[in-house]
Amino acid sequence: MTPEQQAQIDAQRAETHQTRRATAPGMEAHLYTAYPVLDHGFVRVIDYMGDDAAICQAARVSYGRGTKAVSNDEGLIRYLMRHWHSTPFEMCEIKLHVKLPVFVARQWIRHRTANVNEYSARYSILDREFYIPAPEDLAAQSVVNNQGRGEALSGDEAQRVLDWLRDDSDRAYDHYEAMISQDGQQGLARELARMNLPANIYTQWYWKVDLHNLFHFLRLRADAHAQMEIRVYAKKLCEIVKDWVPAAYGAFEDYRLGGATLSARGVDCVRRMAAGEEVTQETSGMSKGEWREFMGVVG
Numbered sequence: 311m312t313p314e315q316q317a318q319i320d321a322q323r324a325e326t327h328q329t330r331r332a333t334a335p336g337m338e339a340h341l342y343t344a345y346p347v348l349d350h351g352f353v354r355v356i357d358y359m360g361d362d363a364a365i366c367q368a369a370r371v372s373y374g375r376g377t378k379a380v381s382n383d384e385g386l387i388r389y390l391m392r393h394w395h396s397t398p399f400e401m402c403e404i405k406l407h408v409k410l411p412v413f414v415a416r417q418w419i420r421h422r423t424a425n426v427n428e429y430s431a432r433y434s435i436l437d438r439e440f441y442i443p444a445p446e447d448l449a450a451q452s453v454v455n456n457q458g459r460g461e462a463l464s465g466d467e468a469q470r471v472l473d474w475l476r477d478d479s480d481r482a483y484d485h486y487e488a489m490i491s492q493d494g495q496q497g498l499a500r501e502l503a504r505m506n507l508p509a510n511i512y513t514q515w516y517w518k519v520d521l522h523n524l525f526h527f528l529r530l531r532a533d534a535h536a537q538m539e540i541r542v543y544a545k546k547l548c549e550i551v552k553d554w555v556p557a558a559y560g561a562f563e564d565y566r567l568g569g570a571t572l573s574a575r576g577v578d579c580v581r582r583m584a585a586g587e588e589v590t591q592e593t594s595g596m597s598k599g600e601w602r603e604f605m606g607v608v609g
Protein backbone atom coordinates (compact mmCIF):
# COMPACT_ATOMS: atom_id res chain seq x y z
CA MET A 311 0.00 0.00 0.00
CA THR A 312 1.55 3.31 -1.06
CA PRO A 313 1.06 6.43 1.14
CA GLU A 314 -1.22 7.83 -1.61
CA GLN A 315 -3.39 4.69 -1.61
CA GLN A 316 -3.57 4.73 2.20
CA ALA A 317 -4.55 8.44 2.11
CA GLN A 318 -7.41 7.62 -0.32
CA ILE A 319 -8.67 4.90 2.02
CA ASP A 320 -8.40 7.22 5.05
CA ALA A 321 -10.31 9.95 3.20
CA GLN A 322 -13.07 7.48 2.31
CA ARG A 323 -13.24 6.23 5.89
CA ALA A 324 -13.53 9.81 7.17
CA GLU A 325 -16.75 10.36 5.17
CA THR A 326 -20.15 9.26 6.43
CA HIS A 327 -23.53 9.33 4.72
CA GLN A 328 -27.07 9.28 6.03
CA THR A 329 -29.20 6.43 4.79
CA ARG A 330 -32.60 4.83 5.32
CA ARG A 331 -31.09 1.44 4.61
CA ALA A 332 -30.27 -0.95 7.42
CA THR A 333 -26.61 -0.99 8.32
CA ALA A 334 -24.62 -3.53 10.32
CA PRO A 335 -22.52 -1.80 13.01
CA GLY A 336 -19.92 -4.59 12.97
CA MET A 337 -19.44 -4.18 9.24
CA GLU A 338 -19.40 -0.38 9.36
CA ALA A 339 -16.29 -0.69 11.53
CA HIS A 340 -14.54 -2.76 8.82
CA LEU A 341 -15.61 -0.71 5.80
CA TYR A 342 -12.69 0.28 3.51
CA THR A 343 -9.96 -0.88 5.93
CA ALA A 344 -7.31 -2.91 4.08
CA TYR A 345 -6.39 -5.96 6.16
CA PRO A 346 -2.95 -7.33 5.26
CA VAL A 347 -2.83 -10.95 4.05
CA LEU A 348 0.41 -12.76 3.02
CA ASP A 349 3.38 -10.49 2.32
CA HIS A 350 1.82 -7.92 -0.04
CA GLY A 351 -1.86 -8.86 -0.21
CA PHE A 352 -4.95 -7.52 1.49
CA VAL A 353 -8.73 -7.74 1.68
CA ARG A 354 -10.96 -4.77 2.25
CA VAL A 355 -14.72 -4.33 2.18
CA ILE A 356 -15.86 -1.76 -0.39
CA ASP A 357 -19.60 -2.11 0.12
CA TYR A 358 -22.23 -4.43 1.50
CA MET A 359 -25.99 -4.90 1.57
CA GLY A 360 -28.12 -6.42 4.30
CA ASP A 361 -27.67 -7.80 7.77
CA ASP A 362 -29.07 -10.67 9.86
CA ALA A 363 -32.46 -8.96 9.89
CA ALA A 364 -32.50 -8.79 6.07
CA ILE A 365 -32.26 -12.60 5.96
CA CYS A 366 -35.32 -12.90 8.22
CA GLN A 367 -37.10 -10.14 6.30
CA ALA A 368 -36.67 -12.09 3.05
CA ALA A 369 -37.59 -15.43 4.64
CA ARG A 370 -40.82 -13.91 5.98
CA VAL A 371 -41.39 -11.83 2.81
CA SER A 372 -42.17 -8.94 5.13
CA TYR A 373 -43.57 -5.50 4.43
CA GLY A 374 -41.35 -3.88 7.05
CA ARG A 375 -38.11 -4.89 8.71
CA GLY A 376 -39.53 -8.34 9.30
CA THR A 377 -37.59 -8.90 12.51
CA LYS A 378 -38.94 -10.29 15.73
CA ALA A 379 -37.06 -10.86 18.99
CA VAL A 380 -33.32 -11.44 18.45
CA SER A 381 -33.67 -15.01 19.78
CA ASN A 382 -36.56 -15.59 17.37
CA ASP A 383 -34.51 -14.31 14.42
CA GLU A 384 -31.53 -16.39 15.41
CA GLY A 385 -33.74 -19.48 15.61
CA LEU A 386 -35.13 -18.77 12.15
CA ILE A 387 -31.63 -18.28 10.69
CA ARG A 388 -30.44 -21.54 12.22
CA TYR A 389 -33.51 -23.30 10.82
CA LEU A 390 -32.82 -21.90 7.33
CA MET A 391 -29.17 -22.96 7.48
CA ARG A 392 -30.01 -26.41 8.84
CA HIS A 393 -32.51 -27.10 6.09
CA TRP A 394 -30.48 -25.65 3.21
CA HIS A 395 -33.10 -22.97 2.66
CA SER A 396 -30.48 -20.82 1.00
CA THR A 397 -32.22 -18.04 -0.91
CA PRO A 398 -32.77 -15.71 2.10
CA PHE A 399 -28.97 -15.66 2.53
CA GLU A 400 -28.64 -14.50 -1.08
CA MET A 401 -30.34 -11.25 -0.08
CA CYS A 402 -27.11 -10.08 1.58
CA GLU A 403 -24.19 -9.04 -0.61
CA ILE A 404 -20.59 -8.02 -0.09
CA LYS A 405 -18.13 -6.25 -2.42
CA LEU A 406 -14.44 -6.74 -1.70
CA HIS A 407 -11.17 -5.38 -3.01
CA VAL A 408 -8.63 -8.20 -2.87
CA LYS A 409 -4.93 -8.16 -3.66
CA LEU A 410 -3.58 -11.69 -4.10
CA PRO A 411 -0.88 -13.71 -5.91
CA VAL A 412 -1.91 -14.93 -9.38
CA PHE A 413 -1.70 -18.62 -8.36
CA VAL A 414 -4.16 -17.92 -5.52
CA ALA A 415 -6.38 -15.95 -7.89
CA ARG A 416 -6.56 -19.02 -10.17
CA GLN A 417 -8.08 -21.03 -7.32
CA TRP A 418 -10.34 -18.17 -6.21
CA ILE A 419 -11.76 -17.51 -9.69
CA ARG A 420 -13.11 -21.08 -9.84
CA HIS A 421 -15.95 -19.81 -7.65
CA ARG A 422 -18.16 -18.77 -10.55
CA THR A 423 -21.08 -17.37 -8.62
CA ALA A 424 -19.39 -14.01 -7.98
CA ASN A 425 -18.94 -10.83 -10.04
CA VAL A 426 -15.33 -9.95 -10.74
CA ASN A 427 -13.40 -7.07 -12.22
CA GLU A 428 -9.62 -7.57 -12.32
CA TYR A 429 -6.76 -5.09 -12.65
CA SER A 430 -5.81 -4.94 -16.34
CA ALA A 431 -2.21 -5.87 -17.08
CA ARG A 432 -2.90 -4.99 -20.75
CA TYR A 433 -3.62 -1.41 -19.73
CA SER A 434 -1.48 -0.93 -16.61
CA ILE A 435 2.04 -1.86 -15.56
CA LEU A 436 2.17 -4.50 -12.83
CA ASP A 437 4.06 -3.67 -9.62
CA ARG A 438 7.26 -5.45 -8.63
CA GLU A 439 5.50 -7.42 -5.91
CA PHE A 440 5.93 -11.15 -5.57
CA TYR A 441 4.73 -13.58 -2.94
CA ILE A 442 7.71 -15.11 -1.18
CA PRO A 443 6.62 -17.59 1.53
CA ALA A 444 7.76 -17.13 5.10
CA PRO A 445 10.45 -19.75 5.91
CA GLU A 446 8.03 -21.75 8.09
CA ASP A 447 5.60 -22.01 5.15
CA LEU A 448 8.21 -23.31 2.76
CA ALA A 449 7.22 -26.94 3.15
CA ALA A 450 8.12 -30.21 1.49
CA GLN A 451 5.68 -32.28 -0.58
CA SER A 452 3.32 -34.18 1.74
CA VAL A 453 3.97 -37.93 1.95
CA VAL A 454 0.33 -38.73 2.86
CA ASN A 455 -1.56 -36.33 0.60
CA ASN A 456 -0.61 -35.73 -3.03
CA GLN A 457 -2.45 -32.41 -2.88
CA GLY A 458 -0.66 -30.95 0.12
CA ARG A 459 2.49 -30.11 1.98
CA GLY A 460 4.33 -31.65 4.89
CA GLU A 461 7.14 -30.44 7.13
CA ALA A 462 8.97 -27.18 6.55
CA LEU A 463 12.17 -27.34 4.51
CA SER A 464 15.30 -26.76 6.52
CA GLY A 465 18.94 -25.76 6.25
CA ASP A 466 20.64 -25.19 2.90
CA GLU A 467 17.66 -26.43 0.92
CA ALA A 468 15.33 -23.85 2.48
CA GLN A 469 17.81 -21.06 1.79
CA ARG A 470 18.42 -22.25 -1.78
CA VAL A 471 14.68 -22.33 -2.53
CA LEU A 472 14.13 -18.86 -1.06
CA ASP A 473 17.06 -17.47 -3.07
CA TRP A 474 15.71 -18.99 -6.29
CA LEU A 475 12.22 -17.66 -5.66
CA ARG A 476 13.57 -14.14 -5.08
CA ASP A 477 16.11 -14.22 -7.91
CA ASP A 478 13.72 -15.67 -10.51
CA SER A 479 11.03 -13.13 -9.60
CA ASP A 480 13.46 -10.24 -9.83
CA ARG A 481 15.00 -11.41 -13.09
CA ALA A 482 11.59 -11.90 -14.70
CA TYR A 483 10.50 -8.43 -13.58
CA ASP A 484 13.76 -6.84 -14.81
CA HIS A 485 13.09 -8.33 -18.26
CA TYR A 486 9.43 -7.25 -18.12
CA GLU A 487 10.50 -3.67 -17.42
CA ALA A 488 13.17 -3.82 -20.13
CA MET A 489 10.68 -5.15 -22.69
CA ILE A 490 8.00 -2.48 -22.09
CA SER A 491 10.53 0.35 -21.86
CA GLN A 492 10.19 2.94 -24.65
CA ASP A 493 13.61 4.32 -23.89
CA GLY A 494 15.46 4.13 -27.23
CA GLN A 495 13.15 1.33 -28.53
CA GLN A 496 9.52 0.79 -29.53
CA GLY A 497 8.67 -1.09 -26.33
CA LEU A 498 6.74 -4.36 -26.29
CA ALA A 499 2.99 -4.14 -25.60
CA ARG A 500 2.15 -4.65 -21.92
CA GLU A 501 -0.34 -7.40 -22.85
CA LEU A 502 2.58 -9.42 -24.27
CA ALA A 503 5.38 -8.48 -21.89
CA ARG A 504 3.43 -9.81 -18.89
CA MET A 505 3.64 -13.38 -20.18
CA ASN A 506 7.09 -13.98 -18.67
CA LEU A 507 5.97 -12.99 -15.16
CA PRO A 508 5.73 -15.83 -12.62
CA ALA A 509 2.51 -16.92 -10.90
CA ASN A 510 3.62 -15.46 -7.55
CA ILE A 511 3.19 -11.90 -8.86
CA TYR A 512 0.28 -10.02 -7.27
CA THR A 513 -2.93 -9.08 -9.03
CA GLN A 514 -6.01 -7.31 -7.66
CA TRP A 515 -9.73 -7.42 -8.20
CA TYR A 516 -13.09 -6.29 -7.01
CA TRP A 517 -15.11 -9.35 -6.06
CA LYS A 518 -18.83 -9.17 -5.30
CA VAL A 519 -20.80 -12.15 -4.04
CA ASP A 520 -23.95 -12.92 -2.09
CA LEU A 521 -23.78 -14.38 1.40
CA HIS A 522 -24.94 -17.87 0.40
CA ASN A 523 -22.19 -18.24 -2.18
CA LEU A 524 -19.67 -16.56 0.11
CA PHE A 525 -20.44 -19.21 2.74
CA HIS A 526 -19.88 -21.88 0.08
CA PHE A 527 -16.52 -20.27 -0.77
CA LEU A 528 -15.56 -20.07 2.92
CA ARG A 529 -16.55 -23.65 3.62
CA LEU A 530 -14.20 -24.86 0.90
CA ARG A 531 -11.39 -22.36 1.31
CA ALA A 532 -11.26 -21.88 5.11
CA ASP A 533 -11.06 -25.67 5.36
CA ALA A 534 -7.83 -27.44 6.34
CA HIS A 535 -7.76 -29.11 2.89
CA ALA A 536 -7.46 -25.76 1.11
CA GLN A 537 -3.99 -24.46 0.27
CA MET A 538 -2.64 -22.24 3.05
CA GLU A 539 -2.21 -19.25 0.73
CA ILE A 540 -5.95 -19.04 -0.04
CA ARG A 541 -6.98 -20.22 3.43
CA VAL A 542 -5.48 -17.14 5.08
CA TYR A 543 -7.72 -14.92 2.92
CA ALA A 544 -10.76 -17.06 3.76
CA LYS A 545 -9.95 -16.92 7.48
CA LYS A 546 -9.74 -13.11 7.38
CA LEU A 547 -13.08 -13.02 5.57
CA CYS A 548 -14.59 -15.28 8.25
CA GLU A 549 -13.67 -12.68 10.88
CA ILE A 550 -15.29 -9.91 8.84
CA VAL A 551 -18.46 -11.91 8.09
CA LYS A 552 -18.79 -12.81 11.78
CA ASP A 553 -19.01 -9.09 12.61
CA TRP A 554 -21.34 -8.38 9.68
CA VAL A 555 -24.02 -11.07 10.22
CA PRO A 556 -23.28 -12.64 13.64
CA ALA A 557 -26.33 -14.90 13.73
CA ALA A 558 -25.88 -16.19 10.17
CA TYR A 559 -22.17 -16.71 10.71
CA GLY A 560 -22.87 -18.55 13.97
CA ALA A 561 -25.24 -20.92 12.15
CA PHE A 562 -22.72 -21.37 9.32
CA GLU A 563 -19.94 -22.14 11.82
CA ASP A 564 -22.12 -24.68 13.59
CA TYR A 565 -23.74 -26.50 10.66
CA ARG A 566 -21.15 -26.12 7.91
CA LEU A 567 -17.65 -25.25 9.16
CA GLY A 568 -17.82 -27.35 12.29
CA GLY A 569 -20.51 -29.77 11.12
CA ALA A 570 -20.11 -32.99 9.12
CA THR A 571 -22.18 -34.81 6.53
CA LEU A 572 -22.73 -38.52 6.93
CA SER A 573 -23.70 -40.96 4.19
CA ALA A 574 -26.60 -43.37 4.69
CA ARG A 575 -23.99 -46.05 5.53
CA GLY A 576 -22.41 -43.66 8.04
CA VAL A 577 -25.74 -43.02 9.74
CA ASP A 578 -26.37 -46.76 9.88
CA CYS A 579 -22.95 -47.31 11.52
CA VAL A 580 -23.62 -44.59 14.11
CA ARG A 581 -26.94 -46.22 14.97
CA ARG A 582 -25.33 -49.65 15.30
CA MET A 583 -22.53 -48.18 17.47
CA ALA A 584 -25.08 -46.42 19.69
CA ALA A 585 -26.86 -49.77 20.11
CA GLY A 586 -23.62 -51.27 21.43
CA GLU A 587 -22.36 -53.09 18.33
CA GLU A 588 -18.61 -53.02 17.65
CA VAL A 589 -18.53 -51.83 14.05
CA THR A 590 -15.29 -52.21 12.10
CA GLN A 591 -14.25 -51.05 8.64
CA GLU A 592 -14.89 -54.57 7.37
CA THR A 593 -18.46 -54.66 8.72
CA SER A 594 -19.19 -51.01 7.91
CA GLY A 595 -19.55 -51.43 4.16
CA MET A 596 -17.16 -48.52 3.68
CA SER A 597 -13.82 -48.36 1.87
CA LYS A 598 -10.66 -47.83 3.96
CA GLY A 599 -10.45 -44.17 3.01
CA GLU A 600 -14.11 -43.53 3.73
CA TRP A 601 -13.85 -45.35 7.08
CA ARG A 602 -10.83 -43.23 8.04
CA GLU A 603 -12.77 -40.05 7.30
CA PHE A 604 -15.85 -41.40 9.12
CA MET A 605 -13.81 -42.22 12.22
CA GLY A 606 -12.31 -38.73 11.98
CA VAL A 607 -15.85 -37.45 12.55
CA VAL A 608 -17.24 -39.90 15.13
CA GLY A 609 -14.08 -41.45 16.59
Ligand SMILES: Cc1cc2nc3c(=O)[nH]c(=O)nc-3n(C[C@H](O)[C@H](O)[C@H](O)COP(=O)(O)OP(=O)(O)OC[C@H]3O[C@@H](n4cnc5c(N)ncnc54)[C@H](O)[C@@H]3O)c2cc1C
Nearest residue numbers: 417419420421422423424457523526527530531535536537
Ligand atom coordinates in the same frame (compact mmCIF):
# COMPACT_ATOMS: atom_id res chain seq x y z
C1 LIG B 1 -9.42 -28.45 -1.71
C2 LIG B 1 -9.80 -28.19 -3.14
C3 LIG B 1 -9.11 -28.83 -4.17
C4 LIG B 1 -9.45 -28.58 -5.51
N1 LIG B 1 -8.74 -29.20 -6.51
C5 LIG B 1 -9.04 -28.95 -7.81
C6 LIG B 1 -8.30 -29.55 -8.89
O1 LIG B 1 -7.39 -30.31 -8.66
N2 LIG B 1 -8.65 -29.24 -10.17
C7 LIG B 1 -9.69 -28.39 -10.45
O2 LIG B 1 -9.97 -28.14 -11.64
N3 LIG B 1 -10.41 -27.81 -9.47
C8 LIG B 1 -10.12 -28.06 -8.17
N4 LIG B 1 -10.84 -27.44 -7.17
C9 LIG B 1 -11.92 -26.51 -7.54
C10 LIG B 1 -13.30 -27.15 -7.33
O3 LIG B 1 -13.48 -28.29 -8.17
C11 LIG B 1 -14.39 -26.10 -7.65
O4 LIG B 1 -14.26 -25.68 -8.99
C12 LIG B 1 -14.30 -24.88 -6.76
O5 LIG B 1 -14.17 -25.26 -5.42
C13 LIG B 1 -15.53 -24.01 -6.93
O6 LIG B 1 -16.62 -24.69 -6.39
P1 LIG B 1 -18.08 -24.54 -6.99
O7 LIG B 1 -18.08 -24.89 -8.45
O8 LIG B 1 -18.99 -25.33 -6.11
O9 LIG B 1 -18.33 -22.97 -6.76
P2 LIG B 1 -19.15 -21.93 -7.66
O10 LIG B 1 -18.56 -21.83 -9.01
O11 LIG B 1 -19.26 -20.67 -6.84
O12 LIG B 1 -20.55 -22.56 -7.80
C14 LIG B 1 -21.42 -22.70 -6.67
C15 LIG B 1 -22.45 -23.73 -7.02
O13 LIG B 1 -23.23 -23.24 -8.12
C16 LIG B 1 -23.51 -24.29 -9.02
N5 LIG B 1 -22.91 -23.97 -10.32
C17 LIG B 1 -22.16 -22.89 -10.64
N6 LIG B 1 -21.85 -22.89 -11.93
C18 LIG B 1 -22.41 -24.00 -12.46
C19 LIG B 1 -22.43 -24.57 -13.76
N7 LIG B 1 -21.87 -24.01 -14.79
N8 LIG B 1 -23.08 -25.74 -13.93
C20 LIG B 1 -23.69 -26.34 -12.89
N9 LIG B 1 -23.72 -25.84 -11.64
C21 LIG B 1 -23.08 -24.70 -11.43
C22 LIG B 1 -22.94 -25.57 -8.40
O14 LIG B 1 -23.93 -26.16 -7.60
C23 LIG B 1 -21.85 -25.05 -7.52
O15 LIG B 1 -21.52 -25.93 -6.45
C24 LIG B 1 -10.51 -27.69 -5.82
C25 LIG B 1 -11.22 -27.07 -4.78
C26 LIG B 1 -10.88 -27.31 -3.46
C27 LIG B 1 -11.64 -26.61 -2.36
